[in-house]
Amino acid sequence: MxxxxxxxxxxxxxxxxxxxxxxxxxxxxxxxxxxxxxxxxxxxxxxxxxxxxxxxxxxxxxxxxxxxxxxxxxxxxxxxxxxxxxxxxxxxxxxxxxxxxxxxxxxxxxxxxxxxxxxxxxxxxxxLASEQALVAGHPFHPAPKARSGDGWLDYAPETHARFAPRLLGVRADLVAQEGDTAALDAFGDAPAGYVPLPAHPWQLDLLAAELREPLADGRLLDLGTGPRAVVPTSSVRTVYDPGTGMCLKFSLDVRITNCVRKNAWYELSGAVELTRRLGPVFERLARRFPGTRWLPEPGYRSAALGTRLLEGLGVIVRTGPWAVCGPGTTPVLAGALAAGADGVPEAVLARRTADPVAWWEAYVERVAFPVLDAFFRHGVVLEAHVQNVLVGFDAAGWPVEAVFRDLEGTKLVAGRHDLTGVPGEVAGPLSYDAARGWDRVAYCLFVNHLAEVAATAADTGADTGADGVLRSLWAVARECLERYVADHATDPAAPLTRLLAGAPLPAKANLGVRWARAADRAAGYVPVPNPFGAAEGERR
Ligand SMILES: Nc1ncnc2c1ncn2[C@@H]1O[C@H](COP(=O)(O)OP(=O)(O)OP(=O)(O)O)[C@@H](O)[C@H]1O
Ligand SMILES: [Mg+2]
Known part of the structure; x- marks a missing residue:
């Protein structure tokens, strides 16, 4: 049958x-x-x-x-x-x-x-309900949910899994760490001479062969299953610890969309370096655009047992969103807002349906303004795709905050930052040239993010036909961006002006990357039609 x-x-x-x-x-x-x-x-x-x-x-x-x-x-x-x-x-x-x-x-x-x-x-x-709502996953990937290996359902955010991390002890002389790692000590005690290192149980299975020797000779100890459960977020490998309110970003040697999700050693250091540098940038962004928040990654810990285990066991500490959102504000993953109604609070759905245009205007201002200003004024590329942005809503369902996360995809525009003193192997992957940086900003913000949330918002407010509403939403987005240019733009805002004049948008070519079996960083861009519509003058 x-x-x-x-x-x-x-x-x-x-x-x-x-x-x-x-x-x-x-x-x-x-x-x-x-x-x-x-x-x-x-x-x-x-x-x-x-x-x-x-x-x-x-x-x-x-x-x-x-x-x-x-x-x-x-x-x-x-x-x-x-x-x-x-x-x-x-x-x-x-x-x-x-x-x-x-x-x-x-x-x-x-x-x-x-x-x-x-x-x-x-x-x-x-x-967390919004983090766990991405059932179909990336809408423009040929195999968004393909997972290698067995047992993945036990760790899947979409199935509302929870699990206790395992605890390793790392012999003190072999600890590799930088920054503030205090949150990791809350996961349990290690015996004298060892430092505790929480580990993703799935990753320990995947690394079983490499771990055998260091566990046998006491460089590492297996301290068993940790005392309490953590909750996987939408990226699968980053988990939330309700006990401390912090997130842990583990390595996971599993291909999820285009990447094997491993914290490269230079990214471990890079996260801490970026956290130091981005503090003052986000302070200035938040003064200019109230409601702007971010999730710092103040430290990492791993074991200095060769690159494979240094990277495979590396865990990054990330601030949790409840600690940065204002009182009465509920963070919601933008990906859930893009996907539909699942995992989205009732008040947000009601507001989006009742006032789609006003809701959207607030949304674009909260999300787009700081991303554009980070790029143009501060030379910082935020990878603001729907899985890296949380939007904070007030009790009435209005977007009042935007929380940016994931420093792996955050880059510094080359030539705009003094990286003296940062080792070359760390500084290189932290930098993008300006053109590549703009493609990344424009793809993540407009194509991956705003286009998806707009399509969903237009659907739920579909009195006059969904695509009629959608056209109004893009017209409003355009007005918002014109306002940004008028009120805030700095000299290098030319790519935004070109975009408002109708230049096509860049879209990442995920089918192309998978077909070529290439690394994600080799992904090309294809042009997609500009949804902003013609400018006033051109319309006539
Ligand atoms: N529309 C989307 N755009 C981008 N990623 C998406 C989308 N929908 C789902 N995802 C998923 O979100 C994750 C995005 O990957 P990304 O590299 O930002 O996360 P990460 O670095 O592994 O973890 P974190 O975001 O916690 O730092 C992937 O697992 C991808 O499948
Ligand atoms: Mg991410």
């Missing part, structure tokens, strides 16, 4: 996987090659000679109404995932023997997540 009939979660998982691959194709291949046409409510496209159509809305976010179809023997028939994968494989050059299995694994993972989630109890903490 058909598995779609046997498993109630198979159909939504198929829809999610098919949608993600088709969105990637439209954005990265079909669009740039001129193989996509809008015909009434449909987009029609040609993939490897086959005509495909799908009803789409949501502007560049490409939300689909109903399943895609392909033309076969003169009839439109539903297009399933294996058929789309086969067409994609036929049209793309070069071949990739892993690709189909990765896409399939992503679909199976969503089905497993849905099944486990149906039995699980969401966290009472509203911020």
């Amino acid at each position: 058909d598995r779609l009939l046997l498993d109630p979660h198979a159909a939504p998982a198929e829809e999610a996987a098919l949608g993600a691959l088709l969105r990637c194709w439209l954005r990265e291949v079909g669009g740039p090659r001129g193989h996509v046409r809008a015909a009434g409510p449909h987009l029609t496209l040609r993939v490897a000679g086959t005509l495909v159509r799908v009803r789409a809305r949501g502007g560049i976010a490409l939300r689909f109404d109903g399943p895609p179809e392909h033309l076969a023997e003169g009839h439109w028939r539903p297009l399933d995932l294996p058929s789309l994968v086969a067409l994609v494989e036929r049209e793309l050059d070069g071949g990739n023997a892993e690709f189909a299995a990765q896409v399939r694994a992503g679909r199976e993972a969503v089905a497993a997540i849905l099944a486990a989630r149906a039995r699980a109890v969401p966290p009472a903490d509203p911020w």
Whole structure:
């Protein structure tokens, strides 16, 4: 019998996987090659000679109404995932023997997540509920939820997992650490001569072979399972400790989207270095744009047992969001706001539905202004994609704060900072040239973030037709950015001015990266249509 009939979660998982691959194709291949046409409510496209159509809305976010179809023997028939994968494989050059299995694994993972989630109890903490709501994951990745190995459901945020970290003891002379690591000592005591190091149990399984010798000869001690449970956040490998209110960012040697999630040794140091440097920058941003917050990463700890274990056991301490948000403010992951209603507090949904335009205006001001000012005024690239930004809401559901996190993706524009004294291997990966920095800012902020939240906000306030509302939201975003330019812009704001004049936006090419089996940092950008609309003068 058909598995779609046997498993109630198979159909939504198929829809999610098919949608993600088709969105990637439209954005990265079909669009740039001129193989996509809008015909009434449909987009029609040609993939490897086959005509495909799908009803789409949501502007560049490409939300689909109903399943895609392909033309076969003169009839439109539903297009399933294996058929789309086969067409994609036929049209793309070069071949990739892993690709189909990765896409399939992503679909199976969503089905497993849905099944486990149906039995699980969401966290009472509203911020954590939003962290754990990204069931379908990145909407423009060909295999957003593919996970390698077994046992991952026990650690998955989407299934509301909780688990106790294991505790290692690191012989004192082998401790590698910088900055403020006090939060790590709260995870349990180590015997005299050792320092406690919390570890992700999944990572310890993955490192079992490398850990055997140091555990046998006493360089490391296995102190067993720690005393209390932590909660995984949306990135999977960063967890929240309700006991201390802090987050721990572990290494996890598992590919999640494009990267094996390992804290490189220079990133461990880099996080502490950036925390020192960004303090004064965020202070100035918060004075200019009240409601701007960030999550410092004041320290890391690991074991100096060679690069593999130094990186594999490295844990970064990150401030938790409740400690930085004002009283009465509830942080919510932007990714949950983009994905829909799951994990979003009722008051926020109600406000977004009742006043989509005013809600959106406040949203754009809170989120976009500090990101733009960080880049133009301070030479700092914030990777403000929907998984790296929390938006703080007041009791009435209005956006009042924006909390930026994840220093791994935060970069300093080359030439704008004095990095004297920072070792070259740490300073190099901390810097981006200005053009690359702007692409990153524009992709994360506009394409990955604002376009997705706007498409969802327009959907929920759909009196006059969703895309009518969406056009008003982009017009408002445009007015906000013009206001930013008028009130705050500094000399190098030229790329923003070009964008407001209609230049295409850069979108990261995730299908291209996976197809080429390349590193995430090698990802190229493809141009996507500018959603801001023409300027007043050009409209006439
Ligand atoms: N729309 C999205 N854009 C970017 N990432 C997304 C999106 N939706 C889900 N994600 C997930 O969020 C994570 C983003 O990765 P990122 O590199 O920012 O996190 P990280 O550095 O591992 O951890 P942290 O954010 O806690 O520092 C990945 O797991 C990715 O799958
Ligand atoms: Mg992140």
